[in-house]
Amino acid sequence: MTTLFISDLHLSPNTPETTDCFIKFMHNEATQAEALYVLGDLFEFWIGDDDNSEFATKIKLEFKHLVASGIPCFFIRGNRDFLVGKRFSKQTGVQLLEQETIIDLYGKKAVILHGDTLCTRDVSYLEYRKKVHLPWLQWLYNRTPFFIKKKIVSKIQSDIKQDKNTKSLEIMDVTPSEVESVMEKHNVDLMIHGHTHRPNIHRINSTKEEKTRIVLGDWYTQGSVLVYDKNGYDLQTRPFI
Incomplete structure (x- = not known):
């Protein structure tokens, strides 16, 4: 049996090839696994658990069917889907994990996370992240009408795209000292x-x-x-067909 890890799919109605590859993976591989871990940014941007669009429903059903078949699914929220919440978990059966989670992989202790918090040189992003994770702000956002949320998210996406265009690749990569710090904190020699x-x-x-x-x-x-x-691990690719 295998344990599978995926992240950064950025699923969207605008990227049908990615969605098709994901669905094929869920049907053909995930059903044969011992567990599936999604390490953030499953969606291009998750507007909120009240998204009842055809696309959101289709993705949620894939997880619901997988969990119902007996395969546990775990989810660490990323910077694009930090608004995934308890309703999503209840609707899909997916178990939400903490930002940094320790798991046992066949006797090997590992820390898993999305990875954005490792990029400490990206100061502007970390300031943005701190703001959008404020409990009172999320409480207010979650009670905002869905059509207004869509406008807010559209503005955020535009700002993110513009911000990335002005940053160097080095700034957007992990800080080595932070990687070592997190691994030492959890006393592990494996990070995913x-x-x-x-x-x-x-x-x-x-x-x-x-x-x-x-x-x-x-x-x-x-x-x-x-x-x-x-027996070990292998980082593999899957072609779009």
Whole structure:
């Protein structure tokens, strides 16, 4: 049996190839897994759990059917879907996890996270993140009519796109010292995350022992899946068909 990890699909009605690849993955691979972990940014932007659009319903049903078949699904919210909440969890059966979660992978202790909090050089983003995670602001947003939410999100998406165009690739990547700090805090030598869209397996030489950081890829031009079993792991791609 395998444990599967995905992130940064950025699903949207405007990207049918990605959606088709995701649905194929859910039907053909996820149903054979021991568990599925989604490490954030499943959606291009999740407006709120009151999204009853045809597209949102289709994606939620995929998770509902998978969980009903006996495959547990776990979700860590990313910077694009931080508004996924308890209603989504109840409707799908997906279990929401903390920002940094420790799991056991066949006897191997690992910390999993979306990865945005590792990018400490991106000061403007971290300030934005702190603001949108304020409980009172989310409480107010969740009680806003859906059509107004759509306008708010449209403005946020425009601002995010403009902001990214002015930043260097270095700023938007993880800060090595923060990676080591998080791993030391949780006493692990394995980290799995997404967010940076730079799939790779990094070896970190520390004073104690070698550590490993696995970065999941995005689903812009192909799928990206980390397949983990008792014999090891493999970071794989899935073609769009």
